[in-house]
Amino acid sequence: MVKNSFxxxxxxxxxxxLLNLFAGFNGSTELGTIAAHYASKGIEEVGSANLVTxxxxxxxxxxxxxxxxxxxxxxxxxxxFLKVDNTxxxxxxxxxxxxxxxxxxxxxxxxxxLFGAYVFINGHLSPGGGFQGGAIIASGLVLxxxxxxxxEMGHKMINIVESVSGVSFVLLGVAGILFASGFLDNKILxxxxxxxxxxxxxxxxxxxxVGLKVGSELTGIALSLKENQNEA
Amino acid sequence: MENITLQNISLAIGILVIxxxxxxxxxxxxxxxxxxxxxxxxxxIHIVMVSIGYIKNRTAPIIDSAVDMNNASNLVVDPIPQALxxxxxxxxxxxxxxxxxxxxxxxxxxxxxxxxxxxxLKW
Amino acid sequence: xxxxxxxxFLGILILVLAVMAVQNKNIVVAIIAAGAVSLFAxxxxxxxxxxxxxxxxxxxxxGLSTIIFFYVLNKIKRQNG
Numbered sequence: 001m002v003k004n005s006f007x008x009x010x011x012x013x014x015x016x017x018l019l020n021l022f023a024g025f026n027g028s029t030e031l032g033t034i035a036a037h038y039a040s041k042g043i044e045e046v047g048s049a050n051l052v053t054x055x056x057x058x059x060x061x062x063x064x065x066x067x068x069x070x071x072x073x074x075x076x077x078x079x080x081f082l083k084v085d086n087t088x089x090x091x092x093x094x095x096x097x098x099x100x101x102x103x104x105x106x107x108x109x110x111x112x113x114l115f116g117a118y119v120f121i122n123g124h125l126s127p128g129g130g131f132q133g134g135a136i137i138a139s140g141l142v143l144x145x146x147x148x149x150x151x152e153m154g155h156k157m158i159n160i161v162e163s164v165s166g167v168s169f170v171l172l173g174v175a176g177i178l179f180a181s182g183f184l185d186n187k188i189l190x191x192x193x194x195x196x197x198x199x200x201x202x203x204x205x206x207x208x209x210v211g212l213k214v215g216s217e218l219t220g221i222a223l224s225l226k227e228n229q230n231e232a
Numbered sequence: 233m234e235n236i237t238l239q240n241i242s243l244a245i246g247i248l249v250i251x252x253x254x255x256x257x258x259x260x261x262x263x264x265x266x267x268x269x270x271x272x273x274x275x276x277i278h279i280v281m282v283s284i285g286y287i288k289n290r291t292a293p294i295i296d297s298a299v300d301m302n303n304a305s306n307l308v309v310d311p312i313p314q315a316l317x318x319x320x321x322x323x324x325x326x327x328x329x330x331x332x333x334x335x336x337x338x339x340x341x342x343x344x345x346x347x348x349x350x351x352x353l354k355w
Numbered sequence: 356x357x358x359x360x361x362x363x364f365l366g367i368l369i370l371v372l373a374v375m376a377v378q379n380k381n382i383v384v385a386i387i388a389a390g391a392v393s394l395f396a397x398x399x400x401x402x403x404x405x406x407x408x409x410x411x412x413x414x415x416x417x418g419l420s421t422i423i424f425f426y427v428l429n430k431i432k433r434q435n436g
Contacts, residue, residue, distance in 0.1 A: 035312050224333075268424075
């Protein structure tokens, strides 16, 4: 009883704080100074039509690098925690999936992978980008795991894709120091014509790398939670 | 009547989802339900952040035929909260998966999902 | 005006599903309800002029995280019996 009333008090306290914030909030009618700069100068400085992309990849590119590192760390910790030997995994009994799921996955998985690649290649022109494309690719691969549980897919391929894209991301950032004005500067390549596929400097290349890295990390998380389902 | 705007409604939704998530986090006994409470808390915070960046009668921060290039700062919503939320969602998935793997490990040790059975740190 | 009605409708749906995700005794129902909260939240982001966030939430919040919850639940059930 004491515990319940304590929980009730915590909830009421947080609700009071949030209500206070809600009552004092009027909504802005103008962009803040920084946001206005990004919106008005973004095209000549970065050259990307999608302003969210220009903030994520170019203006705050270092944060994106840190974020991808956090995702890598959590994937690595999950893999470390759930590491169980695969020896008695060979002769386990797996239920066969239904005919419908099997056939549909053979049609859907290639389309999903293609759509994911489309989303992260066009990240600077339309909504989308590396994170969304990577998540779509990971969903496609997870659908494949569900449909064909017998198929073995090792962590090795995933690790190689992830390491190569991560190292290239950092190397492109260092190239920005050498050939342009700073880390992850996107003026290594010319900005090109606004609104075409080959424009916005190195943003498409970085988003392809981010897409591959996020896709392989999310697939790795799902794979390590899926493996060794009957070790008990 | 002029208080009922899209921004206020979505802000209220976000705040209520935060409170529901915290309520689940504090009252539930099942470890998986606690993780679900965390996920709801996360979603609520994302809704609050996106609705703070919204500005009435403006469009998405993508410059195309609908947005004049020279007047962009008067036509689009704030892109910065959206960029923050974009990365926060991806990190949220990583954290949820990490918590679930801890749950799995705890279950393998004690064969129980009830949090009241874990008394190792109680004295 | 239309967007306000849509937001109110989505809000009621999100809150009902969130309470269901917390309160329901059946864990499978709770996981599905939490995924549905994410799905309707992604429609709300679209109304709030954030298509990038909507795409991410739809792919990650309602797709991948639901699948990860079910993988873990499946593993726990297997070890039980």
